[in-house]
Amino acid sequence: MIAKRLASAFLALFLTVSIFAAPPPDLIVLISIDQFPDRYLRRFQPYFSEGGFNRLMRKGADFTHALYPYATTHTGPGHAALGTGQLPARSGIVANNWFDRLSGKNEYCVADPRAGGYSPLNLASDSLGDRLQEKFAGSKVFAVSLKDRAAILMAGRKGTAAYWFDRKAGGFTASAYYHSDKALIDAMNKTVPDIVRAHPLWEQSAFIPAADLARITHDPESLRKFKGSHENLGVKFPHPVSGIEGLTYTPFGNELVLGFAERLIDREKIGTDDGQPDILFVSLSSPDYLGHDYGPDSLEAADTVVRTDRQLERFFADLDARFGDRYTVALSADHGVQSIPEVARDMGREAGRVDMRDPKPERKTFGELTAARLQIEKLAAAKLGIKVSDQTPIEKRLILEYEEPALYINWDRVRELKLDGERVKRALRDAALHIKGIGHAFTSSELMIANPNAPGVERAVRNSFRADRSGDVIMALRAGYIWDYGGTGTSHGQPVEDDQHVPVLLWGRGIVPGTYDQPVAPTDLARTLGALVGVDAGGPQSIVLPCVQP
Numbered sequence: 001m002i003a004k005r006l007a008s009a010f011l012a013l014f015l016t017v018s019i020f021a022a023p024p025p026d027l028i029v030l031i032s033i034d035q036f037p038d039r040y041l042r043r044f045q046p047y048f049s050e051g052g053f054n055r056l057m058r059k060g061a062d063f064t065h066a067l068y069p070y071a072t073t074h075t076g077p078g079h080a081a082l083g084t085g086q087l088p089a090r091s092g093i094v095a096n097n098w099f100d101r102l103s104g105k106n107e108y109c110v111a112d113p114r115a116g117g118y119s120p121l122n123l124a125s126d127s128l129g130d131r132l133q134e135k136f137a138g139s140k141v142f143a144v145s146l147k148d149r150a151a152i153l154m155a156g157r158k159g160t161a162a163y164w165f166d167r168k169a170g171g172f173t174a175s176a177y178y179h180s181d182k183a184l185i186d187a188m189n190k191t192v193p194d195i196v197r198a199h200p201l202w203e204q205s206a207f208i209p210a211a212d213l214a215r216i217t218h219d220p221e222s223l224r225k226f227k228g229s230h231e232n233l234g235v236k237f238p239h240p241v242s243g244i245e246g247l248t249y250t251p252f253g254n255e256l257v258l259g260f261a262e263r264l265i266d267r268e269k270i271g272t273d274d275g276q277p278d279i280l281f282v283s284l285s286s287p288d289y290l291g292h293d294y295g296p297d298s299l300e301a302a303d304t305v306v307r308t309d310r311q312l313e314r315f316f317a318d319l320d321a322r323f324g325d326r327y328t329v330a331l332s333a334d335h336g337v338q339s340i341p342e343v344a345r346d347m348g349r350e351a352g353r354v355d356m357r358d359p360k361p362e363r364k365t366f367g368e369l370t371a372a373r374l375q376i377e378k379l380a381a382a383k384l385g386i387k388v389s390d391q392t393p394i395e396k397r398l399i400l401e402y403e404e405p406a407l408y409i410n411w412d413r414v415r416e417l418k419l420d421g422e423r424v425k426r427a428l429r430d431a432a433l434h435i436k437g438i439g440h441a442f443t444s445s446e447l448m449i450a451n452p453n454a455p456g457v458e459r460a461v462r463n464s465f466r467a468d469r470s471g472d473v474i475m476a477l478r479a480g481y482i483w484d485y486g487g488t489g490t491s492h493g494q495p496v497e498d499d500q501h502v503p504v505l506l507w508g509r510g511i512v513p514g515t516y517d518q519p520v521a522p523t524d525l526a527r528t529l530g531a532l533v534g535v536d537a538g539g540p541q542s543i544v545l546p547c548v549q550p
């Protein structure tokens with residue numbers, strides 16, 4: 001009996017020691033798939049290969065309940081959250097764009113005129129990469145994407161380099177802020193025409209049997225007019241691909257990013273066994289570009305998911321050949337997506353579009369505002385005792401700017417009327433709540449006062465709030481609703497499960513496999529990956545995921 005106990009104690013000790021003794025990975029690869037809701041994994045798993053998503057889901061750690069705990073589920077905030085482990089309130093990337101009151105202009109989250117256009121200037125926190133490079137002088141931190149904001153916000157302030165694709169120029173480019181490699185960019189860009197030539201047509205692949213498609217998609221002929229289309233791709237298969245820009249709206253756009261990543265690994269000798277761990281951030285943007293057009297229920301989305309799976313299988317096989325068991329992969333997404341509202345309604349759900357767009361400069365009177373904007377102006381004016389009509393000059397409006405999800409007040413007008421600013425904020429908030437589809441609205445003053453017990457959506461809105469960037473009245477839509485820009489297709493950006501629930505998958509060195517059902521957040525990845533290499537990254541709300549032994 002004692003011998004048996006001793007034996008099991010020794011076994012436990014041996015296991016503990018062997019886990020502690022496992023050396024850190026030489027390379028961490030964090031893959032973000034832009035616009036990839038968790039439900040894609042569950043819906044399309046029967047059609048996955050062995051070595052793509054299934055490698056991570058079956059042989060790695062699969063966190064089935066990972067939700068972004070904030071409201072502005074967009075590319076900028078999402079990639080900042082993945083790279084830094086911080087909520088938008090702390091990363092400062094509260095949205096893709098916000099209105100800057102000082103300059104009176106719209107500010108883009110990675111704008112920086114001094115660095116040739118783009119840099120992490122607006123990023124307000126350090127990142128996993130920063131922490132890694134503080135500890136290991138020789139660590140390399142790279143990011144590759146089709147989108148500037150995805151690459152830059154994951155690379156962070158101290159990243160070695162961030163590369164992205166300039167669709168207008170038809171090639172990869174980089175920020176002058178980092179130490180980018182012109183020869184690498186040129187070599188990659190020489191291969192772009194071949195990649196385009198290899199894919200003259202996007203056809204439905206055979207990975208999903210035709211008999212299953214009707215059951216797992218909702219893409220009737222009658223609703224195709226609600227899909228969007230860029231670059232003459234059209235709204236149904238087969239899609240002719242006319243050039244490089246069109247290619248980025250197909251799953252073949254992923255080949256540009258993965259191809260660049262492999263060249264980068266070679267050129268920079270990333271992941272060498274030198275005791276200085278490296279990080280490679282990869283963001284696949286094409287699923288977002290095409291997802292906005294075709295929607296998550298489309299045949300195109302289904303095909304993109306299973307094609308992306310095969311692309312990842314090839315990529316992982318390439319990493320295996322280079323690094324064997326010396327690397328760790330994490331996979332997540334910057335946000336999910338909601339159904340095209342018209343498709344959602346066809347499936348019996350409540351859905352719609354809310355048009356809050358700013359008036360064009362040539363507009364003269366209130367009557368030319370969008371219906372929702374006019375309604376808010378009139379309701380707020382009535383509450384404040386101001387007389388307005390459809391003929392009121394447009395400069396007299398109370399809302400100067402809309403930048404989703406916020407209204408920015410026309411403070412000149414408030415001063416002219418000698419109104420109390422707080423009363424104006426509350427009047428606009430209450431008026432916004434009358435618009436169909438708007439579920440929640442808060443004044444900036446409400447959000448500036450801490451409320452540790454704030455319920456669900458309010459907490460998410462608070463996690464996305466920064467007083468100097470977020471606007472005067474912050475709104476959140478009800479599930480099913482999206483902001484309308486006069487187009488077709490769909491979007492994301494709301495504190496709803498469809499947008500917030502994304503994959504969190506880890507595989508490789510230091511990862512204990514399993515299916516983990518407890519609620520976690522993608523913001524936990526930075527802290528978790530940091531723990532693997534012995535650095536403390538991430539925000540105060542983030543945890544080391546239980547797939548890593550403490």
Ligand SMILES: [Zn+2]
Nearest residue numbers: 035075288292
């Ligand atoms: Zn998007």
